[in-house]
Amino acid sequence: MKHQLILFALLISTTTVYAQLDSRYHTFPELQETLFNLEQQYPYRIAVDSIGHSQQDSLPIYLVKISDEVQVDHDRPTVMFVTHIHGEEILGIEIGLDVINDLVTNERPQYRLARQQLEIYFIPTMNPEGLNVVHGIGDPEELILGADYSYRKNKRDNVGDGRFRYQISGDGGNDTSGVDLNRNFEPNWIQGDSLYTGRPHNEWLDYYKGHSPFSEAEVKAVVKAFKETQPLFGTTIHSSRQGQLSEWIYYPWDWGGDGDKVAPDQDILDDFATEFALKCDKQGGGHFTPGRSGGRNGKMHDWSYAWGGWITVETETSSIQPDSIGIEEIIVNTRDALYYCINRARNANDLQGNKGHIKVTVTDPEMNPLVAEVLFPERHNGYLLPRYSDATFGVHRRAFLQGAYDIVVRKFGYETYEA
Numbered sequence: 001m002k003h004q005l006i007l008f009a010l011l012i013s014t015t016t017v018y019a020q021l022d023s024r025y026h027t028f029p030e031l032q033e034t035l036f037n038l039e040q041q042y043p044y045r046i047a048v049d050s051i052g053h054s055q056q057d058s059l060p061i062y063l064v065k066i067s068d069e070v071q072v073d074h075d076r077p078t079v080m081f082v083t084h085i086h087g088e089e090i091l092g093i094e095i096g097l098d099v100i101n102d103l104v105t106n107e108r109p110q111y112r113l114a115r116q117q118l119e120i121y122f123i124p125t126m127n128p129e130g131l132n133v134v135h136g137i138g139d140p141e142e143l144i145l146g147a148d149y150s151y152r153k154n155k156r157d158n159v160g161d162g163r164f165r166y167q168i169s170g171d172g173g174n175d176t177s178g179v180d181l182n183r184n185f186e187p188n189w190i191q192g193d194s195l196y197t198g199r200p201h202n203e204w205l206d207y208y209k210g211h212s213p214f215s216e217a218e219v220k221a222v223v224k225a226f227k228e229t230q231p232l233f234g235t236t237i238h239s240s241r242q243g244q245l246s247e248w249i250y251y252p253w254d255w256g257g258d259g260d261k262v263a264p265d266q267d268i269l270d271d272f273a274t275e276f277a278l279k280c281d282k283q284g285g286g287h288f289t290p291g292r293s294g295g296r297n298g299k300m301h302d303w304s305y306a307w308g309g310w311i312t313v314e315t316e317t318s319s320i321q322p323d324s325i326g327i328e329e330i331i332v333n334t335r336d337a338l339y340y341c342i343n344r345a346r347n348a349n350d351l352q353g354n355k356g357h358i359k360v361t362v363t364d365p366e367m368n369p370l371v372a373e374v375l376f377p378e379r380h381n382g383y384l385l386p387r388y389s390d391a392t393f394g395v396h397r398r399a400f401l402q403g404a405y406d407i408v409v410r411k412f413g414y415e416t417y418e419a
Contacts, residue, residue, distance in 0.1 A: 024324040052221025056155040059128040068115040080231035087130025087151040092237030117346040129155040153178025179210040185303035188296035189213035233341040249277040250314040254292035279337035369394025372411035
């Protein structure tokens with residue numbers, strides 16, 4: 001009996017306890033219903049479309065567009081919010097839905113102007129498979145253990161025998177199925193965790209990067225959405241499992257932490273992330289802390305900047321799965337940061353601090369829009385892919401602080417423009 005008591009004490013000391021999910025959280029079917037009901041009531045303000053499907057179960061991944069004439073593509077600045085990536089981090093969905101509802105239904109000037117001056121995009125969840133596992137939704141013969149509140153990944157069949165392999169545990173578990181979608185991006189995918197190596201303890205499978213960069217259907221859908229919408233600003237929303245990373249805003253980058261490998265646009269990245277963090281209130285008082293990313297392991301916010309110049313910070317909320325009271329408190333504490341993205345993108349008159357961006361329009365002699373490379377030589381290095389004007393309007397937008405910048409616009413068959 002003595003040995004049994006000691007064993008029990010060891011077990012409870014190494015396990016993170018997850019409470020039963022509050023009914024306030026939206027399941028994937030409830031999320032769909034909420035979005036489609038809004039679209040039915042306000043068809044001129046919100047459009048909900050599938051941009052792809054999940055890797056294993058072919059569940060739809062939705063892109064939500066909000067503007068005053070939502071069926072028309074306007075030459076306007078855009079913002080993008082991805083509110084759910086990791087299965088267990090379900091709080092972001094509730095933050096996103098709160099903002100979506102106000103942007104669509106509220107008639108006050110700040111919301112009306114946002115609809116008139118921007119195109120606003122949300123991906124409420126890029127991981128519907130993980131969301132379903134957390135809520136225990138699916139084939140009972142597949143989810144034989146029921147809901148797994150700590151599940152993180154999608155459901156990719158890594159073994160190849162058609163079985164979904166997951167285990168119930170407090171900190172991720174030895175799940176051999178699934179890929180961590182926030183480790184499946186370039187740059188630096190190669191330095192992420194392989195399937196059977198990596199982190200100690202029993203999280204060693206929970207951060208698996210996938211068999212190649214951009215291998216997952218969910219990631220492909222997000223890449224496509226960003227390329228089509230070209231957002232100036234945005235955020236992804238996470239919740240820290242262990243708590244040590246909570247109430248931080250992470251952004252590109254200081255790889256190595258010594259100031260040697262920083263981003264070419266570090267001044268604008270620092271400025272935006274600092275102001276964004278000030279709009280997020282900690283539960284105990286004060287504001288979130290901004291921090292340059294030091295890890296080089298395929299995270300989405302590094303990719304969005306490196307491949308498109310899209311400034312997307314990572315918001316780590318203050319709790320993993322709070323009850324309904326905690327949900328409402330954290331929504332109030334963080335939603336102003338999303339509105340900060342919106343107000344900065346539209347150059348709101350009452351916005352304090354830096355704002356504004358450069359707009360470059362590229363056309364041929366007949367004034368037809370052209371897709372051309374738009375290069376700011378002092379703001380480029382080998383980590384960054386070329387940035388281009390879009391095919392619809394020939395427009396390229398890029399956030400900068402006030403100053404003078406050299407510019408090169410080039411396209412094969414045309415004379416290069418330099419200024």
